[in-house]
Amino acid sequence: MTWPIDTTKLDRVRTLMKDQDVATLVVRAPDNILYLTNYWCMKGYDAVVFPREGDPTLIAIEPQLADAQRNSWTSDIRLFKSYHESDPRPPQYRALDQALDVLKQRGLTDKVAIELNMGTQSADRMVGEPTTPTQSYFDAFRKVSGHVVDATPLLNEARAIKTSQEVERMRLANELAALAMDYTREHMRPGMKESEVGGMYEGFVHGLGVGYKGKVEMARAFTLVWSGKGIATFTATGDRPIQKNEPTLFEIWVCVDGYWTDLTKNVCPGELTPEYHKLLDLLLKVFNEAVAFARDGASFPELDRLIRARIAEGGYAGQPSHPICHGVGARAHEPPYAHQAGGGTIKKGMVLAIEPGIYWPGGGGLRLEDDFFITQNGNEKLCTYPDDFRLAFRH
8 A cells, every 4th residue: 555655764774774884774574675665565575675875676576566666665676577487496586686686786785784583574465475585595695795784683673663654554453453343243143163253353354454444455364263261372263162151362463554463352242250250350450550551661571570460469370371562563573572581661652562361270261452552651552442341242
């Protein structure tokens, strides 16, 4: 989708490049390409040469020329063939050749920063089969450059602070997430399979989201759905039936043109059992205290300690078994992360997913999770669907 060039974001990147004496970035992870050019590639074969001075070069697969011309913030677009009659290599090798040629032609080979240490990357626009670099990719830059460094720390630092345009794009994803929860809540029934309900949610986002408000080209949702004793963590959606009078938990990732949400929402068809009323009251108290703590200048380690201490005081020591806070943006999970043994400070402009959870032995439990934009005076919750899901159900 066409967006005005986000000069605030690109100026931040170039300032960091100057501070860290980096003359050129070469990126190929789809989320970094999106971040630097507004082009969300159809397949993860493309690349960007982003110099500290001068226009970036987008290297795009030939069939995507129209998309690249419509969406990219740079007019310097070089194409490579998806299939080449005399070259049996996969397409990404031809993109690599183009990137190396651009570096040589523009005299940018002295010091090159590439993604040496990504850890994770977001998917391309087909969002089903990420394409990752091979050893030969890294070796190729070392052959042409006098100095190759890791671009990842610089990009992580830049991406941690969101611009107003990025927040607007994330609002769209959160709006769709809330609308899909409303729809699914109204149409799910006890006895349906978890997978059936998850498919209902995902189909709604894709169906409504493409073309939403005239601002969205592609919208996808990915869910994990667990009901009753199926509620756990790091488990797959199953064919378990939706339970009456117990929560059904939705772990939700909605992607809108490359910008993501990470949410956990709950629904209870029927009257919530007393034990779940008690658990939800505890978790809401912990969650609300954590949200109030998450302000500009607050400590990430202290946030982690606070949540875990309050959960332990409520009788659930050692929970949850997963991280409780991370960044969200052009990936659903991206730096910074909160950890009691780590460091770091919450800063204005970050978007953070805060997600305390409590899980019972043998199955069952709850997690609450929302995305919060850190502002001058506190934070703003980006998704309108209530965390106290007793307020949402109307049957």
